[in-house]
Amino acid sequence: MVKAVIFDWDGTLADTKKAVVRSFQKVLVEAGCVVSDEFIERRVGIGTKRTLEEVLEECNVRFDDEMLEKLTREKIRIQANLTNIVSLFEGAIELLQNLQGRIKIALATMSSRKVVGKLLSEKRIGGYFDVVVTADEIVKPKPDPEVFFVSAARLGVDPEDCVVVEDSVFGVRAAKAAEMKCIAVSSGAYSRVELRKEKPDIIVDALTEKERILHFIFGSM
Numbered sequence: 001m002v003k004a005v006i007f008d009w010d011g012t013l014a015d016t017k018k019a020v021v022r023s024f025q026k027v028l029v030e031a032g033c034v035v036s037d038e039f040i041e042r043r044v045g046i047g048t049k050r051t052l053e054e055v056l057e058e059c060n061v062r063f064d065d066e067m068l069e070k071l072t073r074e075k076i077r078i079q080a081n082l083t084n085i086v087s088l089f090e091g092a093i094e095l096l097q098n099l100q101g102r103i104k105i106a107l108a109t110m111s112s113r114k115v116v117g118k119l120l121s122e123k124r125i126g127g128y129f130d131v132v133v134t135a136d137e138i139v140k141p142k143p144d145p146e147v148f149f150v151s152a153a154r155l156g157v158d159p160e161d162c163v164v165v166e167d168s169v170f171g172v173r174a175a176k177a178a179e180m181k182c183i184a185v186s187s188g189a190y191s192r193v194e195l196r197k198e199k200p201d202i203i204v205d206a207l208t209e210k211e212r213i214l215h216f217i218f219g220s221m
Contacts, residue, residue, distance in 0.1 A: 002181065002217055003161040005099055006151050007129075009109035009116060010044050011167035011188030013092045013207070014123075016111075020044055023079035024051065027071045033059035041189040045168035047110035047141035048072050076112045083119050089187055091207035096128040098214055106131040106151040108164075110141050131155050142170040145178035152178075163201075163217055172198040183213060 010016045021037045028035065035055050043051045049072050056063045099105055105128055109116055113134040120126035131154040133147055140146045152159045164175035167188030172195060175182040184200035185207060186192045192203055202216055 001161055002103070002163050004104040004106060004152065004155050004157040004163070005217060006106045006108050006148055006162055006164045006180070008045065008164070008166045008168070008171050009107055009111055009119075012089075012165055012171075012185055013107075013125075014086055014088050014119065015187075016086050016119075017041060017044070017189075018085050019079050019082040022082060022085075023075045024055070026078050027052075027075045028055060028059075030074075031056065031059075031061055031063075031067075031071060033061050035059065038189075044189060045110055045142050045166075045170045047135050047138075048075055048112065050141045076114055079112075080115050080118055083115075083122055086119055086123075088123055088125070089207050091210060093125065095207050095210050095213060096125065098210065099217075100128050103217065104130050104155045104157060106133065106155055108133045108147045108151040110135045110138070110147065112136060142168070143173035143177065145174045148174055148178040148180060152180075165213075166200070169194055169198050172200050175200070181216075183216060 007013055021040050024040045033056055035058055049068055052068055052071050107129045113136045116134050131151055133151045138147050152162050159178050159180050162180040164180050164182045166172050166175060167185045169190050172182050172184050182200040184195040184203045186195055186205055195203055204212060
């Protein structure tokens with residue numbers, strides 16, 4: 001029985017692509033590394049540090065933990081100042097309004113608390129979430145299911161009673177690894193074909209498909 005819905009943030013509820021890419025590219029230039037925007041976009045969801053590791057490896061740039069920490073802090077600082085170019089996807093607030101008071105809601109993201117906290121406040125949607133879990137509280141990034149297990153535990157709900165809403169293949173893999181139901185939204189960097197290969201329970205094109213999403217959630221209760 002579904003007792004909770006766990007939302008991803010980047011690419012699912014919010015269009016953060018420009019802010020994420022711009023902040024990464026600024027710190028990568030300093031590190032002498034050049035990659036395409038797409039290379040970064042397709043890694044959104046695995047966390048800043050893991051993305052930096054993969055990018056630096058792609059550029060054959062040597063790095064250590066100290067360098068990673070420095071680049072991570074700088075990337076987060078830059079992104080926190082780019083909230084003006086972030087927007088919520090159409091249908092996000094309406095969907096949250098339809099869920100609030102009827103079921104527990106969590107936000108589980110591999111973005112930092114500093115960035116997400118600022119955005120939730122500015123966009124005035126923090127009140128919809130019973131729990132917010134960010135990369136700051138997680139050791140293993142998606143596709144590891146840790147962020148979803150932590151979210152479920154804080155909600156006081158068993159994993160099998162949760163539905164995850166995700167846009168990336170990493171997020172879908174994490175949800176399935178946690179044995180949670182999963183709604184995939186093709187609003188991020190991944191196509192329906194790519195998402196379908198990860199076997200989510202259903203795929204929607206956008207959060208505006210509210211009736212289908214709600215039917216899946218409450219029809220499983």
